[in-house]
Amino acid sequence: MNSRKGLWMALPAIALFLTGCYDEPKATFFEPGEYQGRPDPLVSLEASAQQQQKLQERLKTVQMDR
Amino acid sequence: MARMKFLCDAERCIECNACVVACKNENDVPWGVNRRRVITLRDGEPGEKSISVACMHCTDAPCAAVCPVDCFYTTADGIVLWSKDLCIGCGYCFYACPFGAPQFPQEQAFGVRGKMDKCTFCAGGPLPDNSDEEYAEYGSNRIAEGKLPLCAEMCATKALLGGDGDVIADIYRKRILKRGGSSQSWGWETAYPAG
């Protein structure tokens, strides 16, 4: 019974000890940064639904087996 | 929003290199730089398969992630482009790329690595669309003209497809169904004979 009681008493201590093992992650996360170069007019063109439609038509016309 | 993708149907690829040459032609790519290459596995043996590889225009592009000068950008439909003005030729994007897409022309003396060059999805670069300057630095900008990469448009067997990923998936799915769902690899039917 003593060992049991001892264990139960030691548990919080162990838990307290283990908190010391916690570390802030040391790995440095690199996120892709903001693009630093000149703007590309294509970017806004590609965002338009009309352009996407045009490219879809082109894909179907040229690359499909007909 | 569509995502621009390449798909090379290995059942149709015959290693004819039309895609390689079409890219060279359209973008005036110099000797020694191969934006697109055809890789053949099991060359000369049953099970030989070829596939055409260039930049995959990754959604989460590792090249963009590692670039120390942040010269990459991605269009809304997923085309990964970059600025040669900013590029310092460090080669990190080449290390990061699982496909070996970034190429470095050895234009200077002593083989010093030049600016990174890679497949642009025939979308040029950060210069006015279809301008002479854009052509000289990055090659053709077919996308701005409403056309798709010439490699895919000229593929001999329509193995290489390039364009809206959803439409391509549709085309490929139809082919799979037509083929009966099984791999057409040589020997498949020996291993798994019908009936």
Added chain:
Amino acid sequence: MKLRRKQAQAERAVDPGSGFEVTGQTLDRRTFLRRSGLALGGAALSGALPLTLVHKVRAAGESAPRQGIETETRRSVCTHCSVGCGVIAEIQNGVWVGQEPDFESPINLGAHCAKGASVREHGSGDRRLKYPMELVDGKWKRISWDAAIESIGNKLLEIREKSGPDSLFFCGSSKASNEGSYLQRKFAAFWGSNNVDHQARICHSTTVAGVANTWGYGAMTNSYNDMHNCKSMLVCGSNAAEAHPVAMQHILRGKENGAKIIVVDPRFTRTAAHAHQYIRLRPGSDTAFIWGLLWHIFENGWEDKEYIRQRVYGMDEVRGEVKKWDPKTTEDVTGVPEKDMFQCAKTLAENRPGTIVWCMGHTQHHTGNNNTRADCILQLALGNVGLSGGGANIFRGHDNVQGATDVGPNCHTLPGYYGLAEGAWQHWARVWDVDYDWLRNRFDMSQQYDDGSGKLAYTMNIEGMPVSRWIDGILEDKANLSQKDNYHAIMFQGHAVNSQTRGVEMKQALESDRLELVVISDPYPTHLAVMSERKNGTFLLPTCTQFETYGSVTASNRSLQWREQIIEPLFESKPDHEILYLLAKKLGFADQMFKHIEVHDNQPSIEDVLREINRGTWTIGYTGQSPERLKEHAKYRSTFNTTTLRAEGGPLDGEYYGLPWPCWGTPDIKHPGTPILYDPSKPVAEGGLVFRARFGVERDGVSLLAEDSYSVGSEIKDGYPEFTADMLKQLGWWDDLVDQEKTAAEGRNWKTDLSGGIQRVAIKHGCAPFGNAKARCVVWQFPDPVPVHREPLYTPRYDLVEKYPTYEDRKSFWRLPTLYASVQATDYSKNFPLVFISGRLTEYEGGGAETRSNIWLAELQQHMFVEINPADANDRGIRDGDWVWLDGPGRDTQYPGPTRGGRIKVMAMVTPRVGRGVVWTPFHFGGWFEGQDLESRYPPETAPIVRGEACNTATTYGYDSVTQMQETKATLCQVQRA
């Protein structure tokens, strides 16, 4: 394919200008890391400075598209192979700045192979011949066109005076347009000689002879597009994935529609990689293989008996021969086990309609005509000829080899396969509007010679010496030639020489004193300009590519396509027809030759030439494809269905794309073309057809005409002979002709009636003008009436020679002594145990001077190489990438004396692609000779970027028993480390 193992090794790139070896090729990660150290070290690259790269790299400015400048679009057809892919060119200020996919073309749907994708480079052509040159004391001197024509003309006239017109060998080209190649034939005719030929001789001559003699015409019966409908495809000795890449688009679509593909080849080719069954075959055992298949087919009763009864003559004699080819015998000779043969036969029998495809693997043998006929007989037995999805789909080679064969420079016939008999000359004399006697006197009429069958004839009526044998025209003792004298002059307009065999003897011929004049009319200098040590008497004439001119071209499926001119001739080059006109003027017959062809500024009118072809080529129906109709087809090409090639709606509704011949009658009857030959399911007026009645009406009491088989709508419900004026009268159809037609047709037949009335009326009544007959399995005029197997002259199985020997030697065959038995009398296989075969790469074409000078293509294939099996390599201590010598056996005959074997120095590619005992090389390389790089012999800045040994330096003697085709697909060699 690159010279690399599975785990990609780095290629050592060749710098295009300096000849130095420069690293920096396709960077994969491994090689990049290895080299990045070197790059940083810098000095390690000494001697291989990439500085020169900076200068040689094509400046983007040269032919770059520019913003703000008007861009014009022109359409042509690729100049490289017979598929006939449409090419769209973008031009700014006359400079070719871009290419676009011709997705409207029903033939390629926008697709290209590497070569088609590279044609824009023709627009800058740094390696092109730029101006006329003459070789003087071993140095190339620039001269003017006038001086060139003067010198060449004078020399030719001198030779003509001394030795007669037959002393010139004028080699024309399969790469000339229909009009260009037709003028080449006409030029030879007006010069007074039949010594004219082109690439078809060494490509599909055995096909044309064998197939035409089986069922009437010797061309591809269906089309690439029609292969969507095949249930099975037997592909023998054809590597479409590398030789006809865009055809694979159609083949693979057929496969996706369920077709079973069987590839039969000594190599596991890229095509085999897509097949359901691959059969490895011993080179030279093709007829045995086909008979082995038929053995199973007859054994199991799988043949189409009703089809045979109605449309085939002589199958029983074939059965007799096939009986000998039981599985055991077949396996011994071909190397193919019984179960594989049976599976193949079963697949073909159970999956009909099926097609057969063959190329050089079947044609380039001294028994080529046997092979091609056996292929036809197989299809006839299966009932596969004359329907969609079936047929004999023969893939022709060069872009216009079909057209050049049809109407161009052939030594054995005038345009349209009319032959060389008096009747043929009279027909063409009428079409050309020249006096027959005048034409006759252009020829050597001094005496008659052995015509090969023991009778005597004038050279006007004897086939000329073919391009496979031109060297013998120089080397042979003139007493043995069926003409007055040897060749003293050769002119090659658009034909390479490294594609012909016996390179060592070729060099001797070129260096012979007998050869006083060599003229090369080509966009590039070619191997011919450098392979010998000639010091004088050689001229280079810069000739345009097909993109710098326009005209019609005939694809393999018999469709004619119109090419627009893309750019003006580069540098000082001139198109074929202008050069021919200038020469004809100098030689004194231009007025006659161009009588009805308008010439403006030395340029003959291409449209007028085509119209002349239309007026004369009734035999194969080249009469309906007028320039106007062809231009319309190009304009509205998007309206044609891509499987049937039929226009659905639009202004050309009901016509077939390119009006595939036969397109009967005059252009105004608007025949739609014949997409599938011998297909009786449609009326002749709508493109249907039956087998041609060419061989007589009956033989040995058996009718040669069709029985109970006729095309839809035919008023004669049975077989019938070919149409003549008399036959029309007998049938009571004569009065259907209008008066002008009656005048022209009186006393003539469907081939010689220049009004086209006989054809028109026959078709009106649902009949084919050329008759309705059975196809024949027995060609009684050939050396082997029923095809048989004969061992190649150089065989590794000498034990089989006794049972399957070759022919007896011939004293006079195509004007030349031709050896067979005396060559086979020696067993070369002890010292030369490897079978040596050759073939194509995707990136290069033909002799390769043009494609190896294209920077984009050259980068992809930088070395000549030999494929060798790992076992054979290990036996010789050869590793992948080693330099090796490949030695040919030469010839050990008493007459005309022994010749030494040639040897070539190449890199070894160790691969299981070739079987044990077989080695393979590409044939496109040139610019080396027996280990020596001949770069210094090229005129400045014209050496191709990539040079290498011509495989034919080491190849041997052997010629087909009907057509003089060379035996390149079965010879011997030895390989050893260099």
